[in-house]
Structure formats: structure tokens, C-alpha cells
Amino acid sequence: MIPISYIIRNIKKHKITSILTILGVTLVVFVFAGVLMLSNGLRATLVATGYDDNAVIIRKASQTEVQSIIPYDQAQLIVASPEIAPAKDNRPLYTNEIYVLINLPSRTDSTEANLVVRGITPKSFELRPNVKLIAGRLPQEAGSEIITGESASERFVGCGLGERVRFGAREWTVVGIFDAAGTGFDSEIWGDITQMSDAFRRPVYSSITFRMADTSQFTGMKDRLENDRRLTIEVFREKEYYANQSRTITTFINITGTVISIVFSLGAIVGAMITMYSAVANRTKEIGILRALGFKRLSILLVFFLESIFISLTGGMLGVLIAYFLRFIRISTTNWDTFSEIAFNFEISSQIAILAILFAVIMGIAGGFLPAVRASRLKIVDSLRSA
Amino acid sequence: MSDSMVNIFGLYKSYYRDSLEIPVLRNISLKIPEGEFLALMGPSGSGKTTLLNLLAGIDQPTSGTLSVAGEEISQLNENELAKWRSRHIGFIFQFYNLMPVLTAFENVELPLLLTKLTKKERKEHVETALSIVGLAERMKHYPRQLSGGQEQRVAIARAIVTDPSLILADEPTGDLDKHSAEEIMILLTRLNQEFKKTIVMVTHDPRAAEKAKIVRHLDKGELD
Ligand SMILES: Nc1ncnc2c1ncn2[C@@H]1O[C@H](COP(=O)(O)OP(=O)(O)O)[C@@H](O)[C@H]1O
Numbered sequence: 001m002i003p004i005s006y007i008i009r010n011i012k013k014h015k016i017t018s019i020l021t022i023l024g025v026t027l028v029v030f031v032f033a034g035v036l037m038l039s040n041g042l043r044a045t046l047v048a049t050g051y052d053d054n055a056v057i058i059r060k061a062s063q064t065e066v067q068s069i070i071p072y073d074q075a076q077l078i079v080a081s082p083e084i085a086p087a088k089d090n091r092p093l094y095t096n097e098i099y100v101l102i103n104l105p106s107r108t109d110s111t112e113a114n115l116v117v118r119g120i121t122p123k124s125f126e127l128r129p130n131v132k133l134i135a136g137r138l139p140q141e142a143g144s145e146i147i148t149g150e151s152a153s154e155r156f157v158g159c160g161l162g163e164r165v166r167f168g169a170r171e172w173t174v175v176g177i178f179d180a181a182g183t184g185f186d187s188e189i190w191g192d193i194t195q196m197s198d199a200f201r202r203p204v205y206s207s208i209t210f211r212m213a214d215t216s217q218f219t220g221m222k223d224r225l226e227n228d229r230r231l232t233i234e235v236f237r238e239k240e241y242y243a244n245q246s247r248t249i250t251t252f253i254n255i256t257g258t259v260i261s262i263v264f265s266l267g268a269i270v271g272a273m274i275t276m277y278s279a280v281a282n283r284t285k286e287i288g289i290l291r292a293l294g295f296k297r298l299s300i301l302l303v304f305f306l307e308s309i310f311i312s313l314t315g316g317m318l319g320v321l322i323a324y325f326l327r328f329i330r331i332s333t334t335n336w337d338t339f340s341e342i343a344f345n346f347e348i349s350s351q352i353a354i355l356a357i358l359f360a361v362i363m364g365i366a367g368g369f370l371p372a373v374r375a376s377r378l379k380i381v382d383s384l385r386s387a
Numbered sequence: 388m389s390d391s392m393v394n395i396f397g398l399y400k401s402y403y404r405d406s407l408e409i410p411v412l413r414n415i416s417l418k419i420p421e422g423e424f425l426a427l428m429g430p431s432g433s434g435k436t437t438l439l440n441l442l443a444g445i446d447q448p449t450s451g452t453l454s455v456a457g458e459e460i461s462q463l464n465e466n467e468l469a470k471w472r473s474r475h476i477g478f479i480f481q482f483y484n485l486m487p488v489l490t491a492f493e494n495v496e497l498p499l500l501l502t503k504l505t506k507k508e509r510k511e512h513v514e515t516a517l518s519i520v521g522l523a524e525r526m527k528h529y530p531r532q533l534s535g536g537q538e539q540r541v542a543i544a545r546a547i548v549t550d551p552s553l554i555l556a557d558e559p560t561g562d563l564d565k566h567s568a569e570e571i572m573i574l575l576t577r578l579n580q581e582f583k584k585t586i587v588m589v590t591h592d593p594r595a596a597e598k599a600k601i602v603r604h605l606d607k608g609e610l611d
């Protein structure tokens with residue numbers, strides 16, 4: 001075998017070309033990894049919004065709380081379910097909530113964006129231990145008071161502590177800020193359910209969330225409730241419910257991102273190919289010498305193939321490394337499944353890192369293949385005669 | 388027959404350019420006994436390099452038989468030839484042709500990478516070869532850190548490190564000053580006399596040819 005140091009030193013020798021080729025691959029892998037981290041972060045945020053032993057009930061086929069309506073009589077039947085765990089006060093641990101989308105101007109450019117207003121009950125906090133009041137107090141049952149998620153309070157005009165905001169034909173005072181640990185709730189406004197159903201004239205619930213006493217009973221309970229003729233509802237595990245909400249947008253991001261990455265990668269492949277063709281041209285004589293010494297065509301093929309893969313691997317690792325720092329960027333977007341604003345971070349995973357580096361290696365293989373074949377096909381006498 | 392290192396009979400070699408035949412070697416017959424030091428002279432374009440390439444098995448004759456180091460090499464396929472070459476042939480070129488990115492040691496080690504020798508054995512062989520050419524102290528130098536004469540001596544070490552039966556040298560002093568050329572010739576003579584290597588050397592330099600035991604002339608593809 002021709003030694004690896006021969007390959008690496010040749011890469012180092014042609015610094016400028018090698019660095020440019022590496023940077024091309026770096027850019028593509030950065031974009032590719034970034035896209036995957038984006039959808040992964042979004043998914044992780046939404047999945048984290050749900051709890052393992054919580055169940056969510058919405059109207060059948062409504063998919064999200066936006067379109068969901070649960071009449072009071074159906075709600076009464078549901079909350080009588082024996083599978084519901086007891087709360088601290090020994091009453092069943094459930095909350096029925098309403099969920100309304102409103103428009104508010106953003107603080108930065110005053111364009112309007114959607115956000116969620118959730119009418120909550122006192123048990124809403126007990127069901128979601130990650131959600132904590134970090135400033136001010138809880139809203140009173142009477143009066144136009146709200147609390148806002150940290151992200152919503154920062155992003156929307158009038159949503160900061162002590163500020164006032166108009167929606168639902170009323171003016172509301174922000175009396176508290178809650179932190180939802182980076183979950184989807186962070187981008188919501190919460191107020192008392194009776195106030196909200198008054199303001200929005202909604203004498204129904206959007207969803208019911210409850211704690212299961214025993215999660216292994218989930219399937220049985222789901223069957224029972226969904227087959228109950230008096231009910232037109234669907235039952236989800238809360239985690240699964242929120243994961244489903246990220247599906248449309250993460251699929252969109254993944255597909256667009258992959259298409260963009262592939263288009264970009266064509267550029268990087270052509271770059272690698274040009275680099276490798278010139279490496280073959282520059283070293284035609286060396287190839288002849290190696291063959292004259294007794295190295296086979298396959299060894300020559302491998303040298304140039306490995307050289308290309310090594311270049312792209314370096315670019316790939318660099319791309320992943322740079323993409324890693326995207327973790328510190330927080331972005332927000334509209335979740336198309338719920339039409340609401342959601343804030344989240346890019347999130348890396350070992351799977352994404354491996355996939356991105358694999359992508360780089362594929363670029364190296366694609367770019368190095370033809371030049372390596374050319375190198376291995378040269379006739380010894382011709383390459384020895386070349387200058 | 389068996390004590391001939393090279394046995395060529397009725398050898399023809401033509402190149403074809405756009406279906407135009409360019410005869411390069413015509414009806415060459417040549418026996419070179421083991422231990423010979425043959426200098427091949429002749430004008431530029433007379434086919435000297437082509438003949439060496441045929442002896443090294445890196446080019447194929449158009450017709451005729453060609454037995455080198457006991458093997459009828461025109462019968463071997465490409466991979467067999469590569470293996471045969473790494474075992475039997477040491478090649479020395481006019482422009483040294485060392486790998487610029489490898490040190491003197493690594494350049495000399497290259498042909499040994501095709502053998503089954505261990506790393507330690509390879510090291511011993513390389514050190515021996517480099518000390519024969521008087522460059523044991525320059526092992527870690529890269530070609531660009533060496534003079535032309537030193538580069539050629541490294542190339543000779545590379546050619547002899549596998550202990551080949553036949554050394555083929557194509558104008559080995561052609562690019563060197565008088566003094567370096569002399570050193571190289573002394574070295575080749577030593578390889579022939581002390582190490583009993585059979586050498587075929589192409590040269591334009593009458594002083595170099597003088598050192599050989601026998602001189603043959605090639606003109607317009609025909610041997611005198
Ligand atoms: N690959 C080739 N294709 C066509 N003609 C060639 C090729 N190689 C060598 N020749 C021709 O063969 C002749 C002999 O070349 P060569 O053996 O290099 O001569 P020398 O080494 O004696 O100078 C030259 O006329 C050269 O142009």
C-alpha cells in the first residue's frame with residue numbers, strides 16, 4: 001500500500017486548492033447540518049412540551065386545539081374517567097382549557113404574528129411541572145389579568161410584566177411571567193378560563209389534559225373513550241400529540257433543506273473533481289514512477305480516491321463543528337400545524353453529526369471517482385514520458 | 388540460456404499514431420548474461436528508452452520474444468508484471484523522479500511496501516541501501532533539500548533496496564554535473580562488481596559508457 005502520509009502530505013502541499021475545496025465542502029455540510037439541527041430543535045421543543053403520563057383529548061379529526069371543540073356535557077363524561085390520577089387536593093388531576101389564536105405586533109419590527117391565548121384552570125400548573133412562574137403573580141379569577149410565557153413577553157408588544165395588551169375586545173394587564181423551560185408554552189399567553197371564554201364568547205373547551213394514574217392503561221382508556229358513542233373525541237399521549245404538531249414544518253424544513261444541500265453539494269463535488277483532476281495532472285509522472293516500481297492500478301486508484309475522501313472528510317468535520325455553534329442561536333417561527341409562533345434552538349445530535357459527515361464523504365467519493373479512475377488508467381510509458 | 392539475464396529474439400516495437408505505424412525497434416536480438424554491465428548508446432529518438440521500458444515490462448513488444456530474469460514477460464498479465472517488476476527490476480531515471488512529499492527514507496522504502504517485510508525489516512533494508520549510496524545521514528531529508536547528485540543516489544538506493552536482479556538506468560548522469568556524474572558511475576560500477584548486479588544503462592556520455600563492460604549502439608531502431 002502507498003502510505004497515508006503520501007496522501008496527506010500531497011494535500012498539504014497544495015494548500016490553497018486543498019483549503020478552497022475543503023471550505024466548499026464545509027459550507028455545504030454546514031448548511032446540511034444546520035437544516036437538520038433546525039428541524040431537530042423544533043421537534044425537540046415540541047416533544048418536550050408534552051409529559052409522558054399526561055393524556056390530551058381534542059375533538060375527533062381536529063388534529064390540533066385550534067380546530068377543536070369539546071362541549072361541556074362531553075367534558076363532564078371525560079373527566080369522570082377512573083384512569084385519571086388524583087391531584088394534591090385529592091380531586092382528579094385534569095384541566096379543561098380553551099385555546100385561541102390572536103394577532104399581536106412584534107416588538108422588533110411591529111409586523112403582526114400569531115400567538116396562542118390559553119384559558120387555564122388552577123390545575124394547569126400542577127399538570128405541567130416544567131412551567132414555573134418567574135415574576136409577578138398568577139391572574140385572579142375575576143378581572144382582566146394574564147400571565148405570559150417568557151418568549152412571548154420578550155417578542156410581543158404589550159406582553160411584558162405590568163404592560164397592557166388588547167385582544168378579545170378587552171384590555172388585559174400582564175401580572176406575571178412564566179418560564180416553560182424552552183417548550184412550546186413559552187410562546188403562549190395564559191389567563192383564567194372563565195375570563196377567556198367570556199372574552200372570546202366560547203362556551204366550549206378546546207382540550208382536556210389529564211394525568212394518567214397508570215400509563216399502561218392508556219390504550220384501554222383510549223379505546224373506551226373513543227368508542228363511546230356519546231363522545232366525538234380523540235385521545236393522545238401528550239408527548240405524541242406535540243410531536244405530531246411539528247410534523248408539517250419539520251418535514252418541510254427537511255425537504256427544502258435537503259434539496260438546497262444537494263444543489264449546493266453539486267458545486268462542492270465539481271470543486272473536488274477539478275481539484276482531483278489537477279492533482280492527477282500534476283502528478284502524472286509520479287503515477288508512472290509508482291507503477292514502474294510495481295504498484296498496481298488499484299493502489300493508484302485508492303491514492304486519489306482516499307485523497308478526495310480525506311479532503312471532504314476534513315471539510316465535513318469542520319462543517320459540523322461550525323454548525324455546532326448554531327446551538328446558541330434562538331429563533332422563532334410559525335408552527336404551521338397550530339398557526340402559532342414558536343421559539344426554539346438549533347439542536348445537534350450524534351445522528352445528525354454522523355449523517356452530515358457521511359454526506360461529506362459521499363461528496364468526496366463523487367468528486368474523486370472520475371479523477372481516480374483516470375489516474376489508474378494511465379499507461380505507464382505515457383505517464384513516464386510526461387513532463 | 389538460463390544464465391542469461393536478458394534474452395531478446397526478433398523483437399519489434401511500433402507505435403501507432405492515427406493508424407500510422409511508427410516503427411521504433413526493428414528486429415532486435417540481444418543476450419545479456421548475468422553480471423553484465425552494458426551501456427546502450429545512440430542518438431536521441433533511436434529507441435533506447437523504449438528498449439529499457441520493454442525490459443522492465445512497462446511496455447509491450449509488437450512481436451518477438453523477451454525473456455528477463457528467467458521469465459517470458461510478454462506472457463504475463465498486468466498484475467503479474469507489476470509483481471514481477473517489484474521483485475526483479477530496479478529502475479533509475481534521468482530526472483531521479485523521487486516523490487517530492489516523501490523523505491529520502493520513505494522514498495527508498497516505497498518498493499518495500501510491496502513486499503511482506505515487517506516495518507523493522509524494511510527499516511534495516513532502507514538503512515543498508517542508503518549507506519551503500521553514502522546517504523545514511525540524509526534519511527530524513529526531503530528531495531528538495533538534496534543536490535541533484537544526492538537525489539540520484541537516493542534513487543539508486545530505491546532501485547537496489549529490493550535486491551533486484553536487473554538494474555535499468557536511463558541516462559542516470561544526464562542531468563548531473565561532471566563531479567556528481569562521476570560519483571554515480573563509481574556507485575554503479577560498485578553495484579556491478581561488488582554486488583554482482585546486472586546493469587543496463589542508457590547514456591550519451593562517453594565517459595560514463597567507458598565504465599561499462601560492453602557498449603552497444605542503437606541507431607534508428609536497430610542494434611549494431
Ligand atoms: N508513446 C509513444 N507514442 C508514439 N511514439 C512514441 C511513443 N514513445 C516513443 N515514441 C517514439 O519512439 C521513438 C523512440 O523514442 P525513445 O525510445 O524515447 O528514444 P530515445 O530514448 O532513444 O531517445 C521516438 O521517435 C519517439 O517519438
Ligand SMILES: [Mg+2]
Binds near residue numbers: 435436437557
Ligand atoms: Mg530516452
